[in-house]
Amino acid sequence: MRRTLLAAAALVLGACSAIDLRTPEPAITRYLLDAAVHVPVSDAVGSGVLLVEMPTARPGFDTPRIAYSRKPLAIDYYTRSEWADTPARQLQPLLVRALEASAAWRAVTAAPSPVLADQRLGVDILELVQDFTVTPSVVRLRLRLTLSEVASRRALVTRTLATVEPADSEDAYGSIEASKRALSRLLSGLVADVMSDAPTAGARR
Template sequence: MNALARTGVWTALLTALWLAGCSVLPEPRTPVAYDHYTLEAAPADALPAQARAPLTLLLPPPRMRAGLDSARMTYRRQPGQLDFYARSRWADPPSQLLHALLLERFTREGPYAHVVDGTTPAAADQRLDIEVLEFVQDFTVTPSRYRVRLRLTLVDLGERRVRLQELMEAEVPAPDDSPQGGAAAAGTAVNALFERIRARLNEVVPDDA
């Protein structure tokens, strides 16, 4: 076999091997399509006008317990264990969704004259720190329930003292045992907690105004 023939044989073999390698390459993965959910502030009721304390509240984003501050939606089937929905996500991490909802409702309904989130240079009189201890759809009961548990700390920034520290929780049955049902129940729970927080602040704020 002459050199030209040998070259042709090797070229054919290499081409065959290359084509065989291409045929076993993995198919491109199809991107996962997620369903996204958010938390909606309850619509404004026809509340009677009330005087607002001439104070500014600093409301930083809530702190989330480890494992909760992710766009993944959590659920529980056994005590002490967290699982995550495969194809359902929050539109933003829960801390951001909670922060936006609380800012909207405090701005709209008081009891402070002003509410800031720390992104403006405005000085504040008090700061409300919120730590989220539980934010999960609980399947250990039937029907499933959404559980939200918070620790609140209200700090007087001028006197550098704690004015209020309290644990609050809400547990709302989901309309159905699905991520959509869980998101709806979570929104109801968070709005109910806002009402309780505002009621407690109404008890404390007049002492400082």
């Protein structure tokens, strides 16, 4: 009888030890970075090829984590919300789509690509952060663009674009929605700048 009771107790204790009584951590929600870009359409039919390089980002912004700041020169990150990929990697197809819509080039392709290009566009994310040093908070976005001629490696356009967008709410989702609007505005300006400052873009072939 004693052996039977000991065996039963061991089974009960084993079952209890297998139960994880810790509170499960909330899952991380991941968001896509998208933009509704309104671009001017070129009057002239483009004939060249534009290569869009993979965008880069400054340290601190080269991560899928969503950044915010509560004091100058310091950044933190939300713990339960992230981008689906780094903003730089998500930016490349948005650039290609917007530049294709302008019809200023015969073709717009994303690097790496075996296609011989006439111009090359590089974009660097200098800042993408929700700024809590002001109330209500805002999202600050800065991009640097460089359009160059492939054959001569001569820079045709070099410019920094910046915008500030009020956040919808004081949390990660408010930052995400404001980031999308800010990116829409800057991409529209980026395409217009490239087309106006490089009037021969796409005309070499």
